[in-house]
Amino acid sequence: MQDEYIVELSHIMKSFPGVKALDDVSFHLKSGEVMALLGENGAGKSTLMKILSGVYTRDEGTIRIFGEEIHEMNPQKAQELGVAIIHQELNMCQHLTVAENMFLGREKVKGMVLSQREMNEEARAMLGRLNINMDPTTIVGDMSVSKQQMVEIAKALSTNARVLIMDEPTSALTSKEIDDLFVIIRKLKSEGCGIVYISHRLEELKHIVDRVTIMRDGHYITEMEFDENRMDTIIAHMVGREIKEKFPRISCPKGKKIFEVRNLNAGRMVRDVSLELYEGEIVGIAGLMGAGRTETTRAIFGVDPKESGQILLDGQEVTIRCAADAIKAGIVLAPEDRKKDGLCTKLSIRDNIALPNLDILCNALGVVNRKKEAIMTNQAVESLKIKLPNAEVDAGSLSGGNQQKVVVGKWLARNSRVVIFDEPTRGIDVAAKVEIYNLMNQLKKEGIGVLFVSSEMPEVMGISDRIIVMCDGRVTGEIMAEDATQDQILKFATQFESKIGAAD
Amino acid sequence: MDKKQSGLKKLLAVRGMGQVITVGIGFVILYIAFGIMNPVFFSGKNVANLLRQIAPIVLIGVGQSYVLITGNIDLSIGSVVGMSCMISATLMTKGMNPWAAVCVTIICCLVVGIINGLLVAECKLPPFIATLGTMTIARGIAQIVNNNYNTDSIGDGAKAFRDFFYYGKMGPLYNTVIIALILWLVFNFVLSKTRTGRHIYAIGSNIEAAKLSGVNVVSTTVKVYLVSAFCACVVGLITCATSGMGTMDAGNSYEMYAVAASVIGGVSTLGGQGILLGTVIGAAIWGVLQNGLQFAGAPVAIRNIVIGVIVVVSVLLDVIVRSGKFSKKKG
Numbered sequence: 001m002q003d004e005y006i007v008e009l010s011h012i013m014k015s016f017p018g019v020k021a022l023d024d025v026s027f028h029l030k031s032g033e034v035m036a037l038l039g040e041n042g043a044g045k046s047t048l049m050k051i052l053s054g055v056y057t058r059d060e061g062t063i064r065i066f067g068e069e070i071h072e073m074n075p076q077k078a079q080e081l082g083v084a085i086i087h088q089e090l091n092m093c094q095h096l097t098v099a100e101n102m103f104l105g106r107e108k109v110k111g112m113v114l115s116q117r118e119m120n121e122e123a124r125a126m127l128g129r130l131n132i133n134m135d136p137t138t139i140v141g142d143m144s145v146s147k148q149q150m151v152e153i154a155k156a157l158s159t160n161a162r163v164l165i166m167d168e169p170t171s172a173l174t175s176k177e178i179d180d181l182f183v184i185i186r187k188l189k190s191e192g193c194g195i196v197y198i199s200h201r202l203e204e205l206k207h208i209v210d211r212v213t214i215m216r217d218g219h220y221i222t223e224m225e226f227d228e229n230r231m232d233t234i235i236a237h238m239v240g241r242e243i244k245e246k247f248p249r250i251s252c253p254k255g256k257k258i259f260e261v262r263n264l265n266a267g268r269m270v271r272d273v274s275l276e277l278y279e280g281e282i283v284g285i286a287g288l289m290g291a292g293r294t295e296t297t298r299a300i301f302g303v304d305p306k307e308s309g310q311i312l313l314d315g316q317e318v319t320i321r322c323a324a325d326a327i328k329a330g331i332v333l334a335p336e337d338r339k340k341d342g343l344c345t346k347l348s349i350r351d352n353i354a355l356p357n358l359d360i361l362c363n364a365l366g367v368v369n370r371k372k373e374a375i376m377t378n379q380a381v382e383s384l385k386i387k388l389p390n391a392e393v394d395a396g397s398l399s400g401g402n403q404q405k406v407v408v409g410k411w412l413a414r415n416s417r418v419v420i421f422d423e424p425t426r427g428i429d430v431a432a433k434v435e436i437y438n439l440m441n442q443l444k445k446e447g448i449g450v451l452f453v454s455s456e457m458p459e460v461m462g463i464s465d466r467i468i469v470m471c472d473g474r475v476t477g478e479i480m481a482e483d484a485t486q487d488q489i490l491k492f493a494t495q496f497e498s499k500i501g502a503a504d
Numbered sequence: 505m506d507k508k509q510s511g512l513k514k515l516l517a518v519r520g521m522g523q524v525i526t527v528g529i530g531f532v533i534l535y536i537a538f539g540i541m542n543p544v545f546f547s548g549k550n551v552a553n554l555l556r557q558i559a560p561i562v563l564i565g566v567g568q569s570y571v572l573i574t575g576n577i578d579l580s581i582g583s584v585v586g587m588s589c590m591i592s593a594t595l596m597t598k599g600m601n602p603w604a605a606v607c608v609t610i611i612c613c614l615v616v617g618i619i620n621g622l623l624v625a626e627c628k629l630p631p632f633i634a635t636l637g638t639m640t641i642a643r644g645i646a647q648i649v650n651n652n653y654n655t656d657s658i659g660d661g662a663k664a665f666r667d668f669f670y671y672g673k674m675g676p677l678y679n680t681v682i683i684a685l686i687l688w689l690v691f692n693f694v695l696s697k698t699r700t701g702r703h704i705y706a707i708g709s710n711i712e713a714a715k716l717s718g719v720n721v722v723s724t725t726v727k728v729y730l731v732s733a734f735c736a737c738v739v740g741l742i743t744c745a746t747s748g749m750g751t752m753d754a755g756n757s758y759e760m761y762a763v764a765a766s767v768i769g770g771v772s773t774l775g776g777q778g779i780l781l782g783t784v785i786g787a788a789i790w791g792v793l794q795n796g797l798q799f800a801g802a803p804v805a806i807r808n809i810v811i812g813v814i815v816v817v818s819v820l821l822d823v824i825v826r827s828g829k830f831s832k833k834k835g
């Protein structure tokens with residue numbers, strides 16, 4: 001029994017208008033194993049799993065679950081069969097409570113009446129089992145993104161799934177939550193569940209993964225046992241070539257000071273933040289989730305109101321009251337939440353790239369110059385290698401990673417002085433990460449200041465020249481990259497105020 | 505002190521209760537203010553009349569709230585009121601048994617509801633456009649059933665019908681009020697205590713998440729528009745019973761009154777938020793303003809302006825309160 005496949009997908013085909021997302025893909029999962037599904041952005045991983053969970057219908061191919069061939073698949077059917085999926089993007093009803101979200105679509109009823117108490121109790125028990133400390137009657141919209149992601153996980157588990165699909169579950173989690181999640185995964189595995197695990201954070205795989213399936217461009221490439229020492233082979237299969245340097249670094253002479261923030265205060269999460277940025281360097285901002293890094297970038301960019309503080313560009317103070325002021329001054333932000341803040345998902349890719357650059361693209365009368373617009377779009381698409389059918393499709397239809405590239409791409413068309421990246425590589429594949437690093441390096445070479453927020457330690461250490469660490473809304477440390485160690489960064493990142501007081 | 509606070513907390517934890525309490529206080533102040541200006545306002549007779557005036561607004565408000573909570577809108581309500589009024593009256597003047605006429609009317613109105621629901625959920629038309637279309641069609645039907653004329657009196661045979669919907673009394677309350685109360689109780693129960701109700705909130709909150717959780721979006725949306733059409737139908741019957749004849753422009757711009765009652769009572773036009781208790785208070789504020797301003801001798805134009813301002817201000821307050829909460833959460 002142990003060796004029998006619980007899920008068999010064979011010769012799956014799926015096309016979207018203009019793209020062949022899956023071309024003859026096969027996939028096998030045994031019980032009691034964790035199978036990593038790997039591939040670049042847009043390889044079709046999410047699409048394949050959405051077919052398995054009944055969200056999309058396949059064009060061709062067969063699905064067998066527990067040996068039974070399934071002809072018609074839909075989300076309810078999948079749930080009955082014991083297939084649960086945690087989607088890449090959060091799918092929570094913001095106005096409902098944790099318990100209400102967990103039981104959505106399969107509410108417990110007594111006669112006609114919802115048994116709210118029973119659901120709350122069961123949700124509480126589930127959360128307890130998962131070591132998640134939260135009240136099931138909390139409204140989901142009031143919780144942080146990482147907590148919401150944990151609810152999403154608890155929701156999938158509460159269906160008693162035998163096949164659990166996790167599409168990038170960790171991209172929004174804190175490191176403690178990731179550890180908790182891995183404990184859960186190991187437990188489920190020992191109980192005989194089959195788990196499909198999709199992630200672009202390859203360093204996670206060694207903790208839990210047994211086998212890997214690799215896809216590229218909608219094709220099945222190979223299936224193999226996971227072996228930490230063969231990471232290079234795995235990456236080569238994923239991207240179709242070898243990647244020599246995961247963190248390319250170039251050195252430039254440090255020039256004059258371009259940008260300075262003095263004693264910035266904005267709400268509880270930005271307190272007395274000061275930082276400097278010189279020509280020819282990339283400054284990384286490290287810290288744990290909720291350290292106030294995003295809030296700092298938003299305050300600098302003028303989206304959130306500032307209480308006090310100065311912002312200086314090339315030694316001159318600039319007043320930034322709204323995002324337009326910042327853009328005009330030459331300070332731009334590629335925000336963290338691409339779906340919410342970064343993109344107009346219903347506009348085309350061309351429109352998205354053109355949107356913040358309309359001042360460049362329009363003539364004196366405000367008419368958009370289509371030719372310039374097309375050139376700008378093409379440049380962005382080429383320099384970032386954005387994978388798309390054509391520039392006219394909705395930005396929302398791109399794969400997660402490619403969406404992120406569009407967010408970054410729209411700022412690169414401008415001659416900016418300072419570019420702030422907030423988690424630019426979240427959900428992006430290895431090869432694309434390197435492209436984004438190269439891009440930052442290029443900006444650095446051109447003398448543009450790069451400020452770079454990231455929660456991934458290897459990345460911050462690998463790319464930045466100087467690292468600023470934040471904790472609880474304050475800057476708690478600054479380290480030159482060549483001297484930095486993970487422990488040191490972590491120490492600064494957990495330097496909460498009360499602890500400082502106690503140490504004194 | 506501590507216990508009191510936790511009791512209050514519990515009450516506030518009920519979805520949307522915060523705003524309901526705020527508008528509730530607003531209502532009381534308004535009512536007392538009008539009462540001081542003119543003591544007749546407090547008289548038992550006026551209260552009974554006021555309730556009877558408010559009841560139809562509560563009904564259409566409940567229907568509109570259902571639709572708004574799913575994140576949609578129903579503009580056809582007013583025309584369905586007209587259609588219901590005209591169809592029932594025409595049938596009765598042609599000599600049909602009043603109760604049979606009521607059944608036929610209800611069926612006709614529900615058909616409009618089904619069409620609305622299918623256009624929005626199945627054909628994915630924007631609800632504003634879909635119901636704008638059915639609004640025009642339903643008004644056209646209201647005009648055509650009696651060849652473009654208002655009907656004659658529905659006659660003596662319909663006395664029981666008129667008593668049932670308008671003139672009858674149970675204790676101190678007019679039947680209209682009792683009908684509104686019963687329907688409100690039923691629909692409030694469905695919305696707050698049943699699976700369908702939960703799905704209605706889920707769809708309004710995040711339709712994608714609802715779909716992925718296995719919620720049947722099409723059938724739930726159709727149900728919501730059915731409730732809305734049914735409520736409008738009942739109001740049409742009440743209108744018919746009130747005047748004893750069918751008028752083609754009955755229910756004109758009721759869809760807007762329904763939106764106003766819902767929104768004043770804290771139902772979000774973006775979906776996912778609001779409770780029917782709020783809608784009642786919203787309708788009550790609407791009724792008290794109409795009635796009170798009338799007592800104060802204000803012309804219709806002034807009444808309209810005041811109500812418009814109240815709608816905007818109450819939504820504005822809500823937005824301010826909510827954005828304040830948001831920044832607190834972030835900060």
Ligand SMILES: Nc1ncnc2c1ncn2[C@@H]1O[C@H](COP(=O)(O)OP(=O)(O)OP(=O)(O)O)[C@@H](O)[C@H]1O
Nearest residue numbers: 016021041042043044045046047397398399400401
């Ligand atoms: N709903 C949709 N409509 C049109 N095209 C789509 C849709 N969903 C996915 N695609 C396309 O299908 C291809 C595969 O996308 P998919 O989301 O499966 O990639 P992925 O492997 O999950 O990538 P990522 O790692 O970035 O999440 C992409 O080219 C994408 O643009």
Ligand SMILES: [Mg+2]
Nearest residue numbers: 045046088400
């Ligand atoms: Mg994906």
